[in-house]
Amino acid sequence: MTDAPGTYALLLRAGEERIIEVGALGAMPVRPGTYIYVGSAFGPGGLRARVGRHARGDGALHWHVDYLRAVTALEAVWYTHDTERRECTWAAALRALSDGTVPVQGFGASDCNCPAHLARFASAPSFDTFQARLSERCPDHASVERVGTNDLL
Template identity: 35%
Template sequence: MSKYDIPKSKGYYVLFINVGKACRITTRSGKKFNIKPGIYVYLGSAFGRGGLYSRIMRHLRKRKKLFWHIDYLLTCKQVEIIEYLTIECSKNKCIDYESFISRTLTNMFEPIKGFGCSDKPKDTSHLFYCGRSMHRCKSLIEKILANTNSKL
């Protein structure tokens, strides 16, 4: 996983996160989340200035202004991004992969209800607990994306 591999274009991304120790977070809006140890999948979009590169690099930094739910999780001890996937596309020329994957994963993995999806009320979550197997998590996401003809 290298910063040189991150495209500068806009699109969607999937973060694979290892939580080594239980973490309790409280967001700026007062929402509380209890996060147990294991592998998680986080879904996001990057259509602002700097695109995927800027957004993923922000997530990889330990020091940052806390804004999104994911920022609070990533500041916990023993929490790290171990891999990521990107889907390059312009907002009006592709499906909403963030919601598509979210709705698919809701039936497969344990959603952390209300996490990271306040801008998309039809989504249950944008963070999913998928157990202890990184390989299982990643291969499932890749299968979902392969069925949509997306370019990883």
């Protein structure tokens, strides 16, 4: 992962049930399972800076995902250095997976018309299945990579 821009997905594991407050969205129930948040990094420092911040889990609670990240463990990151913004496409591909649900309407999607940029799964979906769905929706998509938390910290 470099400082080039791109799109990323954080795979977050929740181990216990709780309710969290997510800024203006209000109360959000967090159930055990895997949450996948999709974001983009087109500012200074690109993917390395943005994903690094999420991996550390430090800083002010600024984005919706910061509130969820405070109560979950980061397990992996899927990312691309595609120069086109792909957040909405990635979020739609995740929502289309069989057991994915949208836990809170509008999560991470305050600047678009998507239902959410967050999906919840009982267990993490397959990277290969995600890539296949992405390819169906967007054949010209750049390659998608994945890294575990040990490679981020």
